[in-house]
Amino acid sequence: MPESFLRLLRTREAGLLGLNLLLLAAIAPFFPAFLRPGSLAGLLDDTALLILLALGEMLVLLTRGVDLSIAANLAFTGMVVALLDQYHPGLGLAPVLILSVLMGAALGAVNGLLVWRLRIPSIVVTLGTLSIYRGAVYLASGGRWVNSNQMSPQFLAFVRLQLGGVSMLSWIAIACAVLVALFLRRSVRGRDLYAAGNNPSAALYAGIDVGVMQFSAFLIAGAIAGLCGYLWVSRYAVAYTDVASGFELQVIAACVIGGVSISGGVGSVAGVVLGALFLGIIKNALPLVGVSPFFQMAVSGVVITGAVLINARGTQASALRILERRPA
Amino acid sequence: MSDVSLSARSKARVTRRPWHALVRWETLLVLAILVDFAINAHASPYFLDPWTLSDVTVSVAEKAVVALAMAFLVMAGEIDISVGGIIALASVSMGLVARAGLPLPLVVASGIATGLLAGCVNGALVTIGRVPSIVATIGTMTLFRGIAYAVLGDGVLKTYPPGFAWLGQGSVAGPVSFELVLFVALAAVAIVLRHATAFGRRVVATGSNPEASRMSGIATDRLRFALFVAVGTAAGLASVLLTSRLGSTRPSIAQGWELEIITMVILGGVAIEGGIGTIPGVVLAAILMGLVTFGLGLLNVPGIVMSVVTGTMLIVVVAVPAALRRYGGGRQ
Amino acid sequence: MQPILSLDGVAKSYGGVKALTSGALDLYCGQVTALLGENGAGKSTLVKIITGIVHADGGTITLDGKPVVIESAEHARSLGISAIFQEPVVFDALTVAENIFITGRPLKGRSVDWPTMMRRSREILAELDPSIDPAMVLGRLSVAQRHLVQIARALSNDARIVIMDEPTAALSHREAEELFAITRRLRDEGRAILFISHKFEEVFALCDRYAVFRDGAGVGQGTLQGMSSERLITLMVGRPVDQVFPKQVVAIGExxxxxxxxxxxxxxxxxxxxxxxxxxxxxxxxxxxxxxxxxxxxxxxxxxxxxxxxxxxxxxxxxxxxxxxxxxxxxxxxxxxxxxxxxxxxxxxxxxxxxxxxxxxxxxxxxxxxxxxxxxxxxxxxxxxxxxxxxxxxxxxxxxxxxxxxxxxxxxxxxxxxxxxxxxxxxxxxxxxxxxxxxxxxxxxxxxxxxxxxxxxxxxxxxxxxxxxxxxxxxxxxxxxxxxxxxxxxxxx
Missing domain, CATH: 3.40.50.300 (P-loop containing nucleotide triphosphate hydrolases)
Known part of the structure; x- marks a missing residue:
């Protein structure tokens, strides 16, 4: 239908997609290699962890919360599974995967319980657990590094499996994006998540338990962060205390660029994926364009600040129409 | 009528309030400080030495200076995540000014001015750009530290004019360090501003209900802008102290400080949603965190484990009253 | 005839404030009951109790002759109770269709059936305001249209008991007439309707019965036949009407x-x-x-x-x-x-x-x-x-x-x-x-x-x-x- 197609064109996601394509088009003439399937698969592989974490963070943001602890959760879980693999290399991959998801979910549940049962603002809770989880990495490892030569081959190989030219890590991100999209679009609980974040007091009238929604969001975000713990440690073949330190802020930036509202109830999987890819493209293109790696952070800073500024323009409440429409 | 029973209830509440809301929090902090003091003194015979105590203040005063300003900002319902980035940027700017051979006052001024300008950027994003402060300052945090990296790369700046080191390392009299004197002076100013001036009242009102404050004739945007500038300036000042103490500038300095500073503010009893908080509480929280850090240092506990202690303190301190409100005593 | 829903001696306090001391109300199938009372008389609290948003501290609620405790908004809905609230309880960022079906989205298996939701929304809205597109984000509607969406919500879930808390407060005359037509149709289908309004002309035009609340207590209910607005006001206020407004004579200046x-x-x-x-x-x-x-x-x-x-x-x-x-x-x-x-x-x-x-x-x-x-x-x-x-x-x-x-x-x-x-x-x-x-x-x-x-x-x-x-x-x-x-x-x- 042309009308619904036009509506689609006007969405933020379409704009963001256009921006991403524009960025690629601008790079292409100078560095045609960047657009080769191999490079694009590499780009996806580089951005997969950001996408995954941003999907979880989005759920929390949708319920008017924020989770600052996901990167610390990732580091803690990653260290624990790395140690498990180091000392019991014969266990295989399944226990590692299961443990990472369960442990991540448990750490997320701690956040969720404090927010839900005690009604402590999520920023305070996750600021606290961020420090605790990060310190726990040190306590678990005694400050040691777990290096690639201490990891079992299957532990390292899984994320690198290539299926159709795309890495397993990328496939996991794609699968997770599809699952979260289906959850948000098709499941009752997913829709309730939007309603609870959009208008908590109205949600109460509609029989939606806002606290349970917040808890669910933290639980899922934690589970994803835990899974990413294993994926990260395996992808970079090293586990240490400062893994992914400060990464939570990049994750939030990807969400905000993708159109997720910090005040809840607004955001889509497509937007978040595109927001993460946008940051990924910039990060991968800068060295090509000859920008010193030391400039990358400043450029990201400009991009993030600019994006949130434009975002704020778009989401400002417009006046309610009171005057009757007159024939033009 | 119903009003009668209400006012009776309220009266009971009011007479209890001094205990409940104000004194109790600060009393708890004082108790915690005393306990920690005793533990530290017990753990190390050197702890009670005045020079040791002086070291305690040095390790915490830089963060506490920023926490004083941050307390006002949080009370007004906003937050600034970018302070660590501001400190790094201000340090780089001082390093460059010093390398150019300019005199001490200009070096210090450039650090403070950088902080002030960075605060203006944050304030403009929030009040003019209408970006929620947590999002805006996450962006500028990357931006400020990013500029520091862009300028300095992995280099180090180490040349500073003579006398610069005194700011962060020198003492005013015996074991009383300049950092301590500066912090005490700023804390006194902050206490007066918060508790004795119309400005303090307006800050709390704005955090408690921004819309009603605007409707009551408070220039809430101007107020918020001023508070961001104050936090930026305080971060600039902290950068002067830190750079002087370290004697060198790297783009990575003060990494993660924002979280410690905000923890200090919340531990001091300032409500993260704004509208509630006292400066003595923040000062006590700063002392407590300084003592705990130092005590763990005496016990040779590594810095990273300290974050477990701070994080736990933060959550326990907020969760216990919340749990009591919810599960103990009368139900609301 | 036996009332479908009956409240007796229902009480509720917030903190120490008594919002409701002895609420009494009977609703009958196929009848519209007007709930009258001044602001602060306890009407909103009563509505919240019936819809499960707050729990009563005391009293009994009888549904179909059996005592019930309404646990939650969810429970109220499963009992067939639906409400149009005074303040629009709506979600700006969601579509109109989802706002209508927020309490009972059509499902296909375990997933939300969007096409059915859109189609049924369009059917319901056709009667109210065909210009509202169910796929539109609700935030773009006017104040009156938001109320219409709430009304559509009450129509969507086949409730046996429909509560309308000042539904006409934001409606134009024409829109209000349409609402009355819908209300009468719901009544004729055998539903029990509780209609809260300050406007006596509406009450007399639409309602069959009345219940009056004053200071948190039910002070009278019965059939509207033979009642005058003066007698209702006296019941509501508890004193003759002309004392209510202490208008002073003031010389008006420049x-x-x-x-x-x-x-x-x-x-x-x-x-x-x-x-x-x-x-x-x-x-x-x-x-x-x-x-x-x-x-x-x-x-x-x-x-x-x-x-x-x-x-x-x-x-x-x-x-x-x-x-x-x-x-x-x-x-x-x-x-x-x-x-x-x-x-x-x-x-x-x-x-x-x-x-x-x-x-x-x-x-x-x-x-x-x-x-x-x-x-x-x-x-x-x-x-x-x-x-x-x-x-x-x-x-x-x-x-x-x-x-x-x-x-x-x-x-x-x-x-x-x-x-x-x-x-x-x-x-x-x-x-x-x-x-x-x-x-x-x-x-x-x-x-x-x-x-x-x-x-x-x-x-x-x-x-x-x-x-x-x-x-x-x-x-x-x-x-x-x-x-x-x-x-x-x-x-x-």
């Missing part, structure tokens, strides 16, 4: 404020009126008619884009609340909790906030001067409190409102705007607010009173300005104002 052709995009245009010393100008209209928006233009918090404001003969520019206060204008806003009071601050701090410059010296606070400022005002208004240090959130709605009025009196305004000054406050406080308005007018303050309560406007105002859809429909002097005329101006297309 013009204080005049506005000419004020306009703001989408909201209102060509708004012109004046108000004089000692005068009370009533501003009447449906909810969402643009009245509050014009007041915010006068107060500088949402300045007009066109037109001008003349104060004491001089054109002034008011672009912020500070400027309005400096010009001697005060505004008691409609949304007391959000815009009026600082609930977590002390009463004294609230009262002195807009006039802080008067009690401070060189920016320093003076507890003594603040007390001298606030205490007499709190006393004059009869704020029931334990002291000026008490927090405003501990007060009842009426006393909170008195605190908000006191803070504006502290600025010694020449023009005082009161936006719905007696909304949601109890009868005693209401009378006090009305008496105070008379006293202020007698002292020469020019008062603009926005109100949706027709008796209040007719009882208190010297002239009544009627607004509809962002336009001034006319200004009627007290002597020529009749309920029929004012309502017709406010609602007729």
């Amino acid at each position: 013009e204080v404020l005049r506005v000419e052709a004020l306009g703001r995009c989408l909201e209102y245009e060509n708004v012109s009126f004046d108000v004089r010393r000692g005068e009370i100008l009533g501003v009447y209209g449906l909810i969402g008619a643009g009245r509050s928006e014009v007041m915010h233009a006068l107060f500088g918090t949402a300045p007009a884009e066109t037109g001008r404001i003349v104060l004491n003969g001089e054109t002034v520019s008011i672009r912020s609340a500070q400027q309005a206060i400096a010009h001697g204008i005060g505004l008691v806003p409609e949304d007391r909790q959000r815009q009026g009071a600082h609930l977590r601050l002390a009463i004294g701090d609230n009262i002195t906030l807009p006039s802080l410059g008067r009690t401070t010296r060189g920016g320093f606070l003076s507890a003594r001067r603040e007390r001298e400022q606030a205490a007499p005002l709190a006393e004059q208004l009869g704020v029931k409190m334990s002291g000026l240090r008490q927090r405003v959130e501990d007060l009842s709605g009426g006393n909170q409102q008195k605190v908000v009025i006191a803070k504006w009196l502290a600025t010694a305004p020449r023009v005082l705007i009161l936006d719905e000054p007696t909304k949601g406050i109890d009868v005693g406080a209401k009378a006090q607010v009305h008496r105070l308005m008379g006293e202020l007018a007698a002292k020469g303050v020019a008062i603009i009173m926005v109100s949706s309560e027709l008796p209040e406007v007719l009882g208190m105002a010297d002239r009544i300005m009627v607004m509809r859809r962002g336009l001034v429909q006319g200004i009627v002097p007290r002597s020529e104002a009749t309920p029929e005329r004012i309502v017709k101006m406010a609602t007729d297309a």
Whole structure:
């Protein structure tokens, strides 16, 4: 239908997609290699962890919360599974995967319980657990590094499996994006998540338990962060205390660029994926364009600040129409 | 009528309030400080030495200076995540000014001015750009530290004019360090501003209900802008102290400080949603965190484990009253 | 006939405040029951109990002859109870269709069936307002359309009991007639309907039975046949009607404020009126008619884009609340909790906030001067409190409102705007607010009173300005104002 197609064109996601394509088009003439399937698969592989974490963070943001602890959760879980693999290399991959998801979910549940049962603002809770989880990495490892030569081959190989030219890590991100999209679009609980974040007091009238929604969001975000713990440690073949330190802020930036509202109830999987890819493209293109790696952070800073500024323009409440429409 | 029973209830509440809301929090902090003091003194015979105590203040005063300003900002319902980035940027700017051979006052001024300008950027994003402060300052945090990296790369700046080191390392009299004197002076100013001036009242009102404050004739945007500038300036000042103490500038300095500073503010009893908080509480929280850090240092506990202690303190301190409100005593 | 739903002796307290002491109500299938009562009589609490949003502290609820405890909103819905709330309980960021089906989305297996949801929404909306597209985001609808979406929601889930809490407050005459037609159809299908309204003409046109609440208790119910509005009002208020409004005779002086052709995009245009010393100008209209928006233009918090404001003969520019206060204008806003009071601050701090410059010296606070400022005002208004240090959130709605009025009196305004000054406050406080308005007018303050309560406007105002859809429909002097005329101006297309 042309009308619904036009509506689609006007969405933020379409704009963001256009921006991403524009960025690629601008790079292409100078560095045609960047657009080769191999490079694009590499780009996806580089951005997969950001996408995954941003999907979880989005759920929390949708319920008017924020989770600052996901990167610390990732580091803690990653260290624990790395140690498990180091000392019991014969266990295989399944226990590692299961443990990472369960442990991540448990750490997320701690956040969720404090927010839900005690009604402590999520920023305070996750600021606290961020420090605790990060310190726990040190306590678990005694400050040691777990290096690639201490990891079992299957532990390292899984994320690198290539299926159709795309890495397993990328496939996991794609699968997770599809699952979260289906959850948000098709499941009752997913829709309730939007309603609870959009208008908590109205949600109460509609029989939606806002606290349970917040808890669910933290639980899922934690589970994803835990899974990413294993994926990260395996992808970079090293586990240490400062893994992914400060990464939570990049994750939030990807969400905000993708159109997720910090005040809840607004955001889509497509937007978040595109927001993460946008940051990924910039990060991968800068060295090509000859920008010193030391400039990358400043450029990201400009991009993030600019994006949130434009975002704020778009989401400002417009006046309610009171005057009757007159024939033009 | 119903009003009668209400006012009776309220009266009971009011007479209890001094205990409940104000004194109790600060009393708890004082108790915690005393306990920690005793533990530290017990753990190390050197702890009670005045020079040791002086070291305690040095390790915490830089963060506490920023926490004083941050307390006002949080009370007004906003937050600034970018302070660590501001400190790094201000340090780089001082390093460059010093390398150019300019005199001490200009070096210090450039650090403070950088902080002030960075605060203006944050304030403009929030009040003019209408970006929620947590999002805006996450962006500028990357931006400020990013500029520091862009300028300095992995280099180090180490040349500073003579006398610069005194700011962060020198003492005013015996074991009383300049950092301590500066912090005490700023804390006194902050206490007066918060508790004795119309400005303090307006800050709390704005955090408690921004819309009603605007409707009551408070220039809430101007107020918020001023508070961001104050936090930026305080971060600039902290950068002067830190750079002087370290004697060198790297783009990575003060990494993660924002979280410690905000923890200090919340531990001091300032409500993260704004509208509630006292400066003595923040000062006590700063002392407590300084003592705990130092005590763990005496016990040779590594810095990273300290974050477990701070994080736990933060959550326990907020969760216990919340749990009591919810599960103990009368139900609301 | 046995009632389908029966409440007996239902009680509810919030903190220490008794909102409901002995609520009694019977609803019958195939009948519309009017629930009448003044603000603060306990109607909203009753609705919340029936819909499972709050739990009663005592009393019994009987459904189909069996006692029930309504656990939650979810439970109420499963019992076949549905409600249209007074404040639109809607979700701006979701589509219209999802707003309609928020409490029972059509499912296919375990997943939400969007096509069915869209189709059924379109069917329901076709009867109400075909111009609303179910795929549209609700945030883009007008105030009246939001109410229609709520009505559509009540229609969507086949409830046996439908509660309508002032559903016509934001509707035009035509829309209200359509709503009545729908309500009658629902009744004829055998549903029990509880209809809450302040408008007697609606009640007599639509309802079969009545139930009256006063001060948290049911004071009478029965069939409407043979009842007059006078007898209903006497039941509601507990005393003869003509005592309700203490209108003082005040000599009206020279013009204080005049506005000419004020306009703001989408909201209102060509708004012109004046108000004089000692005068009370009533501003009447449906909810969402643009009245509050014009007041915010006068107060500088949402300045007009066109037109001008003349104060004491001089054109002034008011672009912020500070400027309005400096010009001697005060505004008691409609949304007391959000815009009026600082609930977590002390009463004294609230009262002195807009006039802080008067009690401070060189920016320093003076507890003594603040007390001298606030205490007499709190006393004059009869704020029931334990002291000026008490927090405003501990007060009842009426006393909170008195605190908000006191803070504006502290600025010694020449023009005082009161936006719905007696909304949601109890009868005693209401009378006090009305008496105070008379006293202020007698002292020469020019008062603009926005109100949706027709008796209040007719009882208190010297002239009544009627607004509809962002336009001034006319200004009627007290002597020529009749309920029929004012309502017709406010609602007729």
